[in-house]
Amino acid sequence: MVTGIRSRLAGGPPSDPGPVRSSMWGLVAVVAAVACGSSTEKPQPVAFDRPAMLKHIGENMVLPIYRSVHTNAGELSSKVDDYCTALGTAGQQDALDAARDAWRATMAQWQLAEMMLFGPVAMDGKALRDRIYSWDLVSSCAVDQDVMRKHDDPTGYDITGRLSNVRGLDALEYLLFATSLDGECAVNNKPPGWDGLSDPERRQARCAFARDAASDLSTQTKSAVDAWASESGNYLADFAGAGQSASSFDSAQDAVNAVSDAMFYLDSQVKDMKLAEPAGIAMNRCAGVGTVCPDELESRYAGHSRENIVANLRAFGMLFTGNGPDSLDGLGFEDFLRAASADSLADNMGAAITAAVTAAEAIPGSMAGALNTDIDAVVATHTAVKRITDDLKTQFLTVLGLDIPDDAAADND
């Protein structure tokens, strides 16, 4: 392209091959200069260091968060064991509370990871992610049925061969927080034999299944850590080395795009599913237009929806600012925008993120309660999140030359 252009820009007659030839040499000279790294009189501007941002995100955000999730999942498994042991004793409620706290701690960390669904957890249709946490695919009735399967065949039942909607944090939430022992299945779907169990037997059955689920969760979260850690799967090297021959990414820009794709979780999941649908701002499964719908809430048994949203926003903020979970500062998208001279957009998005976190934290009590008593606080949070996603879906993408999720595969012209 440069060849043909220069000949004409130079004003040479198009029919004359001379300028074409000379510009070919010009191109060769330019390429050689770049390849050899020759310096010129004027200092050359340096492109934004995408690999450094990727390395920072991988090393100081994703991996520490996964490690924390795994540590918490191990603690959760231990607490579930304690609870099952304490069933029928005076310490039952305390053990249950401890298990619930452990679940909350694990979930709080996982909700950070939810904003970073790229790499191994997102591969194969997010299979590993779904084994850890499959919202919104979870089926409480399916969990009920597998509780009974485990009860009927305690040694033969193998949770690792089961679908993701009966595994992970969401299954554990139901098992640890659901107060009714009747189960969630409709009459025609009830697991055979469930009605014949006494309440203590039902608790025992659920707890036995929860043990399996917690142990499986610990295993799955270890898989996530191992996949990224340099001492095992070392996806970190693949990610941080994007664009190098050993990497699965063609370029660092592609890896940056994978991170940006993951950030769209804020739009599709947080704004639409976690806020708009329960608040009746958008269509939901409850009857009536504009009706609030607590059934749409995430973590509705644990009453953890607001905390999840705050964690999601904080994780988005980490990726944006580059400030990791342990206050490790580094390159983030804000720096990328500023390097591209889009300071105004960087300022706007930074302010919008802060405002959204503030709005989410201002929701009084649980989301379920706020839906009934302070819907304005939920709507305000939705509005604040939408301000971020409007920028994310428009100028953010255009300025950084990024594609929307799943769009890169198709042709363009």
Next chain:
Amino acid sequence: MTPLFASLFAARDIASLAVFRILFGTLMFVSTVRFVQSGWIDRFYGEPVFFFKYWGFAWVPTLPAAAMYAVYGVLAVLSLAIAAGLFYRVSIVLFALGFTYTQLLDVTNYLNHYYLIVLLSWLMCFMPLHRAWSVDAARKPAIRASTLPAYHLYLVRFQIGVVYCFAGLAKLNTDWLIHAQPLNIWLSARVETPLIGPLFDELWMAYLMSWAGFLFDSTIVLWLSWRRTRPYAYAVVVTFHLMTDVLFNIGMFPYIMMLSATVFLAPDWPRRLPFLPTRSPSRPRHDQPVTDSEPIASSICWRQKVGLIALLVYCAIQIAVPLRHYAYPGDVLWNEEGMRFAWKVMLREKHGSVTFRVRFPDTGKELQVSPRHYLDTRQEREMGGQPDLILQLAHHIARDIRKRVGGGDVEVRAEALVSLNGRPAALMIDPERDLTQVADGLAHGDWILPAPPGPPIQLHARTGP
């Protein structure tokens, strides 16, 4: 016969058009197989639950994905038949019909090069390009010919010329030439391109390539048409399109243009290749009309007159359609009125965030509807910057919501924030306008807001912190 008619009906070596047919068929085969292999049949035709229709073509039925596999399978076979010149007349007509059908199914599938394929395949229906180097010619010696009337060649040259000239004209705007956008954005994202990538973060490079692209598109037909510059111009064509292939995700477009530009070469250029047969009995000089096999008639018959008129009408349409955006007020890159079928190739970086607000006048209640409920991500991206598609979806949402709530009045408004070439996002559609009251059509949409004032963003590389 006037000199014009004489020129149009002068016999020209068929070789270049025969090779064009072979290359076209081969490229269509590759393109079709690539489409299937990429999983795009499921993605484009199987997964979407809503399809955007072209104005006037809403009646075109959408087939299930399994049937679309069959359609593409048939297109692949037809492509090979075209390349081989086997049952050419039937093959090219069926191909033109089939390919046009696939393009009419969803506006979000529109690509300029797909439109070019539609036009070329329909033009080829009226050209006996199987008279040389084809199975048909081998089977039926009676149809063999070493020449064709020159207007066949001129028509293909005209079509390709239209693409380049209007692509050049489209770049004659301030964003492209004065602000080097969107190339500044695109190149900044491609700094990892081997060898020359580091230069892409330089603003001057974006300017250089913007102006180069403009000059290339707007003048290349001239250089290709001039015999003295032709070889060099074709080399530039190849370099240019290979470069675009490396830099941008534009599929088969570069190869289609490289193939198509061969029609500007001397009509007998293939005969100069060592592995192809030379013409017998005599070999024409490069651009000289050959008159030995098909003498020019002294007068033209009524069929030729009708054909000529049709040809002129076609050419007039091909010139008028890309210019139609001048009949609409405002910036075509913003309002998209006159954007399609106008060879506005790779001209804008545009992203939109659209939220539909559905209001029920009876109760005063309002719902926000995300396009995601109806579209996949690719469709949503395409719709986000195109007002007529937003209008279509608004109408569909109104119908769907009415059905869900059991009838009644429904108003649908769109909050469409759009960023064009890195500008801050601005409203593209009047958010107060009830789109259910707006009819889809070709008239200017007064519900489309003017483009935001001010220049696009200009990215400068800076040392990172």
